[in-house]
Amino acid sequence: MxxxxxxxxxxxxxxxxxxxxxxxxxxxxxxxxxxxxxxxxxxxxxxxxxxxxxxxxxxxxxxxxxxxxxxxxxxxxxxxxxxxxxxxxxxxxxxxxxxxxxxxxxxxxxxxxxxxxxxTTWLEHQARAWADDTQRLTVATAMYEKRFGKKTVPPGTTLEQLRGMEGQRVKAQYRLLAQQYKIGRFRRAYDRAKWDSQDPVNLALSSANTCLYGIVHAATLALGCSPALGFVHSGNQQAFVYDIADLYKAEHTIPLAFSLHASTNPEAEARRSFRDGLRLFRLLPRIVHDIQELLDPHGDREAPDPxxxxxxxxxxxxxxxxxxxxxxxxx
Structure with a gap:
């Protein structure tokens, strides 16, 4: 490895x-x-x-x-x-x-x-929460608060409003990092048809996110959960993987991508950073704990020691x- x-x-x-x-x-x-x-x-x-x-x-x-x-x-x-x-x-x-x-x-x-x-314990927890609109919104809200802090979601917030709030938070982080690295205005783009013409930050971010999706997918399957039953994302076989991966992007993949803004090979450098630094494997216990906490918030379990x-x-x-x-x- x-x-x-x-x-x-x-x-x-x-x-x-x-x-x-x-x-x-x-x-x-x-x-x-x-x-x-x-x-x-x-x-x-x-x-x-x-x-x-x-x-x-x-x-x-x-x-x-x-x-x-x-x-x-x-x-x-x-x-x-x-x-x-x-x-x-x-x-x-x-x-x-x-x-x-x-x-x-x-x-x-x-x-x-x-x-x-x-x-099938965790699959059953996931399916019950996913099939119930109220529980689904509760899990989606918990995902948002894991990223941005407790009590950051006003009562009565809908799933559509949650998505909008999340988008604004992520854009704000893009602006801050763009200012920090002095790269001007940054716009997130993911276009397979124009892949080679994208800027280094977008290339690095896509590559780093792909690495993150792989380890989240592995943890999801190991628990017996369905990668397809997402709470924020939907309509894709990787919907739940995308949900869980979003918990870690602001901390891991986004700062990494901006740090590679001047790289001549940002995709390869992003992949190597995750592999060589063992970042992905360090995340495994945390991913497992977070999935379990989201699907069974009242369960008694010990958080991994970072x-x-x-x-x-x-x-x-x-x-x-x-x-x-x-x-x-x-x-």
Whole structure:
């Protein structure tokens, strides 16, 4: 998941890692409702007589086998370069593990396999709230107040008025950031037909938002919720994903996009910033907690500690690495 270290000499270990595309395994420890995520890339996952394992190959250490704690995993994210056998997939399904096919670092979610044993608790909460107009407005209001503060919505505000209020808040943030970075007037634009002619901020924002949608989609599927049943957005298979992703844009993707206003390759830099800084995986526990709080506001659950060390890395050459750090900058 972390980017290869920049090579200094042809024979350096970091150069060998770059050439071999040495795999990295990132694990997030158990979070709310015993939900654990495992991200894997550039490994072969198979079933042997002992259990499900990941085969990792490197020039220095040869082939190594890392056994996966299938009974403790709720969701496995398969990144690029990963292959999995049918037997291993069947074992994960028997243990109730959701398996998702994602882009590098989880920046996109392409497909998912959910086991029959996956609880419908959160889907039922979501469906009940979505189908009732009063509850739907309550959830939409809670989403707005999560972004802009408690009691910022006057009593009797309609869903249409909420959308208008949100639009004004976001435009105000655009103005402030445009002034901060001295880029003049900014207008949000998303036109696939004129993609290459867009300014760097719009390109970076679209790219960063796509990364955010991927990790929100993964968390949504892991909980068993429907990505299509949105409370503010509607009429799209990703409506609920867009709802939840909006909670974090003002804090993460919008400031990042404006910081890349002078970049010559804003799309790639936005993606790398999320992957290398591990921002997306740090968000996972928060996303899960926020979804649960929105759908069941009276439930008793502990908020994730933002200072807690959430990510540990394992590397076949360097061994254990500390999480929460960018290992893409040379050593």
């Amino acid at each position: 972390s980017s290869p270290t920049t090579a200094t000499t042809p024979s350096s270990p970091s150069d060998a890692r770059r050439k071999l595309a040495a795999p990295t395994v990132a694990m997030l420890p158990r979070i709310a409702d015993s939900l654990s995520f495992l991200y894997l890339d550039i490994v072969r996952i198979l079933q042997d007589d002992t259990g499900v394992c990941a085969e990792v190959t490197s020039e220095r250490r040869g082939r190594e086998t890392v056994y996966l704690p299938t009974a403790a995993l709720s969701c496995v994210l398969l990144g690029p370069g990963t292959s999995i056998t049918a037997r291993a997939l069947a074992t994960l399904a028997r243990h109730g593990t959701t398996v998702l096919v994602t882009g590098s670092g989880g920046v996109r979610c392409y497909a998912g396999a959910q086991p029959d044993s996956l609880s 200072e807690e060390q959430l990510v540990d890395l394992w590397d076949p050459i360097a061994g254990p690495l500390p999480g929460g750090a960018n290992h893409g900058a040379g050593s």
